[in-house]
Amino acid sequence: MGDPKSVDLPARLVAAALSALERGEDIGLRAVARDAGVSAMAPYRHFRDKAALLAAVAMRGFVDLKTALLAADAQRDARAALIAQGEAYLAFARARPALFRLMFSGHDCGPPPVEDNAYGVMVRRVRQLAPADPDAATLACWSAVHGMATLALDGGLPPGDARLEHAALSLVVAGLAPPDPG
Amino acid sequence: MGDPKSVDLPARLVAAALSALERGEDIGLRAVARDAGVSAMAPYRHFRDKAALLAAVAMRGFVDLKTALLAADAQRDARAALIAQGEAYLAFARARPALFRLMFSGHDCGPPPVEDNAYGVMVRRVRQLAPADPDAATLACWSAVHGMATLALDGGLPPGDARLEHAALSLVVAGLAPPDPG
DNA sequence: AGCCTATGTGTACGATGTACACGACAGGGA
DNA sequence: TCCCTGTCGTGTACATCGTACACATAGGCT
Numbered sequence: 001m002g003d004p005k006s007v008d009l010p011a012r013l014v015a016a017a018l019s020a021l022e023r024g025e026d027i028g029l030r031a032v033a034r035d036a037g038v039s040a041m042a043p044y045r046h047f048r049d050k051a052a053l054l055a056a057v058a059m060r061g062f063v064d065l066k067t068a069l070l071a072a073d074a075q076r077d078a079r080a081a082l083i084a085q086g087e088a089y090l091a092f093a094r095a096r097p098a099l100f101r102l103m104f105s106g107h108d109c110g111p112p113p114v115e116d117n118a119y120g121v122m123v124r125r126v127r128q129l130a131p132a133d134p135d136a137a138t139l140a141c142w143s144a145v146h147g148m149a150t151l152a153l154d155g156g157l158p159p160g161d162a163r164l165e166h167a168a169l170s171l172v173v174a175g176l177a178p179p180d181p182g
Numbered sequence: 183m184g185d186p187k188s189v190d191l192p193a194r195l196v197a198a199a200l201s202a203l204e205r206g207e208d209i210g211l212r213a214v215a216r217d218a219g220v221s222a223m224a225p226y227r228h229f230r231d232k233a234a235l236l237a238a239v240a241m242r243g244f245v246d247l248k249t250a251l252l253a254a255d256a257q258r259d260a261r262a263a264l265i266a267q268g269e270a271y272l273a274f275a276r277a278r279p280a281l282f283r284l285m286f287s288g289h290d291c292g293p294p295p296v297e298d299n300a301y302g303v304m305v306r307r308v309r310q311l312a313p314a315d316p317d318a319a320t321l322a323c324w325s326a327v328h329g330m331a332t333l334a335l336d337g338g339l340p341p342g343d344a345r346l347e348h349a350a351l352s353l354v355v356a357g358l359a360p361p362d363p364g
Numbered sequence: 365a366g367c368c369t370a371t372g373t374g375t376a377c378g379a380t381g382t383a384c385a386c387g388a389c390a391g392g393g394a
Numbered sequence: 395t396c397c398c399t400g401t402c403g404t405g406t407a408c409a410t411c412g413t414a415c416a417c418a419t420a421g422g423c424t
Contacts, residue, residue, distance in 0.1 A: 045370080
């Protein structure tokens with residue numbers, strides 16, 4: 001993991017932290033540094049403190065999330081695309097729970113850059129679907145999707161009942177605009 | 183805070199932890215014990231470890247949340263009651279952010295007891311409003327409300343734009359069932 | 365050459381969660 | 395009366411954490 005010392009240390013550190021996260025371990029700065037092949041104090045040359053490293057990891061997570069949302073959005077029908085985005089969001093949270101939690105732990109500096117990344121993908125579709133009061137529609141949609149993901153992780157959502165989740169997402173999307181008028 | 187040694191220690195510890203949370207400090211077991219007027223090891227006579235203490239604090243939070251939801255639910259119109267519940271949920275999260283985060287941090291033992299507490303208050307109203315596919319409606323509603331609260335804390339919800347939030351909640355509730363048929 | 369800056373090392377400190385052995389103290393049988 | 399036993403809290407000790415500090419080293423400039 002930390003063998004190729006030729007690549008820059010910040011990237012190696014982020015990669016090591018990410019892989020520790022995916023492995024389910026709680027990341028410690030010392031362990032990350034060791035996995036990256038450097039001493040415990042080396043990360044401080046590139047990150048102000050542990051929180052800054054975690055913020056960098058979270059950034060990476062937001063990039064991946066945006067990619068997933070973009071892929072799910074590649075559909076003709078706006079309504080279906082929006083629902084698919086929601087399902088992709090949920091799948092992302094379930095596939096990488098620790099990373100997802102980190103992304104929305106708020107310990108990082110200020111609000112997460114959701115607006116410039118994943119957020120925008122969903123906002124476009126919502127605006128297209130609900131031109132009247134698009135801000136409220138966006139907030140409703142984003143809240144439902146994000147809430148479902150966090151409930152799946154830390155709330156009490158029983159298992160991954162795909163049919164139920166699809167139905168719930170459909171309900172929300174249907175509420176944004178009249179479902180299928182002539 | 184820790185003066186009245188007559189009352190039982192577990193309650194004093196939970197109270198001390200809660201007040202530290204509300205004060206914005208991150209709770210440390212030693213500090214909590216000191217605030218409760220006992221030594222650092224005393225809590226271990228009543229809680230297996232720090233996580234168990236936090237779980238007890240979270241329980242208290244769920245009780246308070248249920249109370250708030252019940253108060254908001256005291257209305258005639260089901261739709262209005264549901265929206266009021268959402269707003270109360272959001273207000274709770276904003277008023278006691280650290281407690282709210284703790285309640286849904288997942289570090290506690292298993293899923294939070296939402297079902298027996300706050301969850302049920304909302305479920306009743308949703309079932310009353312959307313008798314067809316009530317499970318999906320419940321999931322949609324709960325997700326939207328919880329998601330909006332977490333986004334308000336750790337996502338990038340700008341300020342507390344009450345009008346916008348009310349509109350978003352209305353959209354979701356409207357999606358649960360046709361808004362006002364004859 | 366000499367030097368400057370960036371980068372990484374080693375050591376040390378305070379704080380944390382917690383394991384362990386001990387002391388104080390109440391209640392109940394002899 | 396004494397003692398025995400269980401519950402509760404104390405004090406000490408240890409591993410681990412994040413991180414401040416001083417130092418070593420390497421690469422590019424003049």
